[in-house]
Structures are given as C-alpha cells and as structure tokens.
Amino acid sequence: MFANFIYLIIGILIFAIYQPTDNPALSAWEAWGLALAAIIGFAALSRWLFRRLGATLDQIDTFQADDRHSNLLTRQSIMAIALFAVVIHGLGLPSHVDRWPLFQLLPTLMALAFLFLLLIILTIVWHQAYPSYRRLYGSELSRSGYVISNWRMSVPILIPWILVSLIADIIFALPFETPKRVLSSTEGEVAYFLVFLVVVAVFAPLVIQRLWGCYPLEPGFHRERIRELCRRAGIGYRNIVYWPIFGGRMLTAGVMGIARKFRYILVTKALLQSLTPNEIDAVIAHEIGHVKNHHLLYYIVFLAGFMLITFAFNDLTIFLLFFARPFYQAILNLGLDQSTVISILFGLVFLSIFLVYFRFLFGYFMRSFERQADIFVYRLFDTAIPMITTFQKIAATSGQSPDKPNWHHYSIRERIDYLLKCEGDRQWIDRHNRKVRLSLVLFLAGMLLMGGIGYQLNYGRAGDHIGTRFLEEILQQEISDAPDNPELYSLLGDLKYSQSAFDEAAAAYEQSLALAPDNAQVLNNLAWLYATCEDQTVRRPERALLLAQQAAALDDSAHILDTLAESYFVNGDIAAAIRYEKRALEKAGDNQAYYRQQLERFHKALEGV
Numbered sequence: 001m002f003a004n005f006i007y008l009i010i011g012i013l014i015f016a017i018y019q020p021t022d023n024p025a026l027s028a029w030e031a032w033g034l035a036l037a038a039i040i041g042f043a044a045l046s047r048w049l050f051r052r053l054g055a056t057l058d059q060i061d062t063f064q065a066d067d068r069h070s071n072l073l074t075r076q077s078i079m080a081i082a083l084f085a086v087v088i089h090g091l092g093l094p095s096h097v098d099r100w101p102l103f104q105l106l107p108t109l110m111a112l113a114f115l116f117l118l119l120i121i122l123t124i125v126w127h128q129a130y131p132s133y134r135r136l137y138g139s140e141l142s143r144s145g146y147v148i149s150n151w152r153m154s155v156p157i158l159i160p161w162i163l164v165s166l167i168a169d170i171i172f173a174l175p176f177e178t179p180k181r182v183l184s185s186t187e188g189e190v191a192y193f194l195v196f197l198v199v200v201a202v203f204a205p206l207v208i209q210r211l212w213g214c215y216p217l218e219p220g221f222h223r224e225r226i227r228e229l230c231r232r233a234g235i236g237y238r239n240i241v242y243w244p245i246f247g248g249r250m251l252t253a254g255v256m257g258i259a260r261k262f263r264y265i266l267v268t269k270a271l272l273q274s275l276t277p278n279e280i281d282a283v284i285a286h287e288i289g290h291v292k293n294h295h296l297l298y299y300i301v302f303l304a305g306f307m308l309i310t311f312a313f314n315d316l317t318i319f320l321l322f323f324a325r326p327f328y329q330a331i332l333n334l335g336l337d338q339s340t341v342i343s344i345l346f347g348l349v350f351l352s353i354f355l356v357y358f359r360f361l362f363g364y365f366m367r368s369f370e371r372q373a374d375i376f377v378y379r380l381f382d383t384a385i386p387m388i389t390t391f392q393k394i395a396a397t398s399g400q401s402p403d404k405p406n407w408h409h410y411s412i413r414e415r416i417d418y419l420l421k422c423e424g425d426r427q428w429i430d431r432h433n434r435k436v437r438l439s440l441v442l443f444l445a446g447m448l449l450m451g452g453i454g455y456q457l458n459y460g461r462a463g464d465h466i467g468t469r470f471l472e473e474i475l476q477q478e479i480s481d482a483p484d485n486p487e488l489y490s491l492l493g494d495l496k497y498s499q500s501a502f503d504e505a506a507a508a509y510e511q512s513l514a515l516a517p518d519n520a521q522v523l524n525n526l527a528w529l530y531a532t533c534e535d536q537t538v539r540r541p542e543r544a545l546l547l548a549q550q551a552a553a554l555d556d557s558a559h560i561l562d563t564l565a566e567s568y569f570v571n572g573d574i575a576a577a578i579r580y581e582k583r584a585l586e587k588a589g590d591n592q593a594y595y596r597q598q599l600e601r602f603h604k605a606l607e608g609v
C-alpha cells in the first residue's frame with residue numbers, strides 16, 4: 001500500500017518538472033507510436049518475468065517464494081515509473097497536447113490524464129503479478145478484484161493533489177487579480193498548500209473510506225467491544241467499518257482521521273475471524289495508540305517539512321545546476337533540448353531529496369511510531385502477550401519471513417522481541433517514548449534551521465549575494481557564447497548598476513549601444529547613470545543630455561521624459577527641465593506622485609536662482 005503511494009507521488013513529481021516545448025524533437029505520430037510500442041514491450045516483458053517466476057514457486061520454500069515475488073513486483077513497478085519518465089521526458093508527449101484549449105484552461109486535467117497513463121502501466125504489473133500472488137497467499141480474490149484493490153489503495157493519494165491543483169487552476173482562470181498575485185508568490189503558494197493540507201487531512205477520510213468500499217461493522221459483540229475500548233481510551237470516532245482491502249483477507253486494522261467527527265476505525269473480516277477477543281483488543285489498542293500519540297498529525301508536519309526543505313533548496317538547486325554546466329553540456333551534445341535536459345536534472349535533484357527524506361527520515365519516524373503504538377498496549381492492559389500472539393499468527397499466515405525488513409515497519413521478529421523486553425522490564429517503554437520525543441524535538445529544530453536557510457536564500461542578504469553572483473555568471477557565460485548580442489550587455493549593465501559598480505555598468509551600456517544604438521531603454525538607463533550617479537567621477541552631464549535626447553526621440557514615455565528633464569537640470573537648463581517634467585507628468589497616468597516631487601524640486605531650484 002505504502003509502495004503504491006510512493007510510486008504515484010514520484011509520478012506526480014516526474015510530470016510536474018516537465019517543461020513543454022514548442023518544438024518537440026518527435027512528431028506527434030512518432031511520439032505516440034514509440035510510447036505505445038514501449039508499453040506493449042513492457043507488458044510482454046512483465047508477462048514473461050512473472051510466468052518464469054511462477055514456474056519456480058513449487059521448487060523453493062515459502063519465504064524464498066515471497067521474497068522473489070515481492071522483489072519482482074517492486075522491480076517491475078520501478079520499471080513502470082522509469083517507462084513513465086521516458087514517455088514524459090524522452091518522448092515529450094505532453095508537448096503535443098498542452099495546446100489543447102481545455103488543457104490550457106485547466107492544466108491539472110492534462111496532468112490527470114498522464115497520471116492515468118501511469119496507473120495503466122502499473123496495472124500491467126498488477127495484472128501479470130496476480131497468478132503468483134494467488135498461489136503464494138492462497139487468495140480467493142479474482143484477478144480483476146486484485147487489480148481493483150490496488151487501484152483503490154492507490155487513487156486516494158491523488159485526490160488531495162487533484163483538488164489543490166484544480167482549485168489553483170480555477171483561481172488563475174477567474175478574472176480576479178489579487179488571488180492570482182498571492183498564489184503566484186512563493187509564500188502564497190506554500191501557505192495555500194499548508195492550509196489545503198490541513199483541510200484535506202481533516203475531511204479526506206470521509207471520501208477515502210468510500211473509495212475503499214468500507215461499510216459499517218454490524219452491531220454485536222465485536223462492535224461493542226471495540227466501542228468500549230475506545231471509550232476507555234478516551235477517543236472519539238465517526239464509525240467502525242469493515243476494511244475490504246484485498247478481499248478483507250489480511251490480518252490488519254487501521255485508523256484514519258485527525259478529527260474525531262471524521263475518524264474511522266477500520267478492521268478486516270479476517271482479523272475478526274482469526275483472532276481471539278483479547279488479540280483483537282490488542283490490535284485496536286495499537287490503533288488507539290496512533291491517535292493518542294498524535295501520529296496522524298505528525299505525518300502532516302512531516303509533509304510540511306518536505307515542502308520547507310524544497311523551498312529552502314529551490315534556488316540553491318538552480319545555482320548548483322548552473323555550475324554543473326560542463327556536465328549537462330555533454331548531454332546537450334547528444335542533441336537533446338536544453339530546457340528538457342535542465343528540467344530532467346532539476347527533477348533528479350528533487351526526486352533524490354524526496355526519496356532520501358521519505359525513505360530514511362519519514363521511514364525512521366514511521367517505524368518509531370509503529371513501535372510506540374505497539375507499546376501503547378501497556379496503557380490499557382497489563383500485558384502485551386495477545387499482541388505478541390497476533391504477530392505470530394500474522395507471520396504464520398502471511399507467507400512472509402518474520403525477519404523480512406520493511407522501510408516503514410520493524411520486522412515482525414523485531415516487534416515481538418521488543419515487546420518481550422517490555423514484558424521483562426517496563427523501562428523499555430519509557431526509553432522508547434523518550435527516544436521518540438527527542439527525535440521530534442531534533443526534527444522540529446532541524447526544520448526551523450531549514451526555514452532560516454530558506455529565508456536567507458530566498459529573501460536575505462545571502463540569497464541576494466548568491467543570486468546576483470549566479471546571474472552574473474550566467475550573463476558572462478552567455479556573452480562569451482554570443483558576444484554580439486546587445487541585450488546581454490544591457491542586462492549586465494542593469495546588474496552592475498544594482499551592485500553600485502557604476503564604471504562597469506556604464507561600460508556594459510556603452511557596449512550595448514555600440515551594437516544597437518537605437519535602443520531607447522539602454523539610452524535612457526545610461527543617460528540616467530551619467531546624470532545622477534552618486535560617484536562624481538562617473539558623471540558625464542553633457543553625454544547624459546545627448547543620450548536622453550536620443551531616447552526621447554525614439555520613445556516619449558513618462559520615465560524617459562523624466563530622464564531628459566533630469567539631464568537638462570544637471571546641465572543647468574532648469575526651464576527645459578520643468579517643461580519636459582510637465583510632459584512626463586501628463587503621461588504618467590495614475591502614478592504621478594514621483595513626477596510632482598520632481599517638478600517641485602525643479603521649481604525650488606529655479607526660485608533659488
């Protein structure tokens with residue numbers, strides 16, 4: 001289940017980092033034809049691999065068979081993700097449909113269409129994996145039921161993303177500027193995501209339990225026993241429901257919902273049929289432990305932490321990719337589009353951050369939380385022996401080795417061993433709880449540090465310095481590649497002016513004008529620099545007036561007329577300065593305060609004469 005969630009999240013990232021191009025390398029027919037051929041080839045390979053596995057199942061023991069089946073399922077699922085990445089980035093399929101009017105209006109619909117394609121590719125894997133799954137676990141579930149169960153367990157992860165993206169699309173489609181401006185900013189985007197994350201965390205269980213096909217546990221012995229245990233623990237819930245995951249044949253239970261009005265206790269039929277009442281109590285106590293220790297709320301914090309890390313390292317990643325230019329220049333020599341190469345490399349960086357964060361950090365806390373939920377049994381009962389016997393039954397019926405590792409759970413043997421330690425010495429309970437609390441404190445401290453780094457990189461002096469340095473490196477590199485491009489020198493002049501490197505700014509502007517002498521904006525910028533520069537050695541009033549006159553002859557916009565007025569002023573012709581500043585004021589429209597101040601300054605100077 002968790003693996004399917006990860007696969008779809010990676011699929012979302014793969015699609016999100018793709019930048020459509022107006023000139024895709026392949027035609028639409030070529031791209032779609034190759035994509036179809038690749039999917040058919042992948043289906044044939046999956047069929048062959050799982051059939052070959054099926055032929056060996058009777059020759060090996062149960063644990064080996066389970067390992068081989070799980071490893072092949074994981075490997076083919078990863079290949080499905082890789083195939084999806086090739087379809088998106090290698091063949092560029094989105095570039096052939098992003099111009100469709102509906103997709104332009106609501107880009108989320110295009111993303112949804114391609115994620116549906118990813119689900120189809122994963123369905124190929126599930127469809128071919130079914131025969132070995134049935135033989136290994138003795139499931140009575142049909143092939144279609146097995147595939148549908150995988151869909152039901154996977155699709156809920158898409159719902160929050162679909163909603164958050166679709167609402168954003170609608171906001172940008174509506175004729176209201178303020179929401180668009182807020183959502184276009186980094187702060188607005190992060191705030192919108194966090195608010196939406198909390199809203200979804202509260203209300204999503206209501207939708208998810210319906211997607212999973214859950215239905216209420218009938219009144220009777222089991223329902224009353226679970227209800228009484230929840231009452232003793234002091235937790236509320238909306239309902240106790242059957243969880244028909246893979247036909248309800250798994251020995252498992254669950255809880256979802258951070259708000260009691262939208263919280264569900266989930267149990268499978270196999271759990272109620274296979275366990276004793278005391279064992280069922282222990283399993284429910286475990287789920288109650290997740291609620292009482294606020295694990296579901298912490299999961300939201302961890303998702304927010306990932307957003308914070310990506311925010312902190314967004315600009316830094318761009319800088320690093322630029323300085324790795326020799327590396328991807330070699331890739332460009334293969335004939336790939338530059339924007340495609342950069343988007344792929346950018347995506348690989350963030351995909352690596354995602355995998356490390358969730359596999360190791362998130363995985364560590366999930367394992368710790370599961371153990372904390374295990375030992376919560378001692379808060380309600382004197383012993384965890386029923387929990388231990390439950391684990392033993394799971395190991396005996398699942399076909400999996402009790403030593404099988406799991407990235408989000410300790411192995412069954414590790415869980416049993418820890419509970420046995422607690423049976424002998426209850427200090428192990430407090431020891432683990434202290435470990436979890438310390439880990440959470442360190443995590444939150446780390447997130448505060450990440451937030452500070454992110455702020456400095458995006459808004460602080462460190463970010464300004466790095467960003468300026470980065471932009472200068474880009475411009476210098478582009479100038480070396482295209483030394484006859486006047487726009488590059490103009491941009492370099494703007495950058496040097498912002499750094500108060502006035503000599504270098506003037507030299508860059510002069511070079512731009514040498515290549516394109518009729519650029520009104522560059523003429524204006526250089527005239528302003530020569531007329532007003534705080535470094536008196538750079539000022540050239542007569543040159544400023546000549547440049548400003550040339551700029552005004554090409555463009556009589558308010559800001560250019562203001563530069564001309566200022567140039568007359570510094571050359572001592574105050575009357576002309578007033579005359580042109582009045583013309584600038586007339587053209588200023590609503591933004592007149594600055595030009596009125598200029599006029600007032602010129603009039604005071606004239607009166608002083």
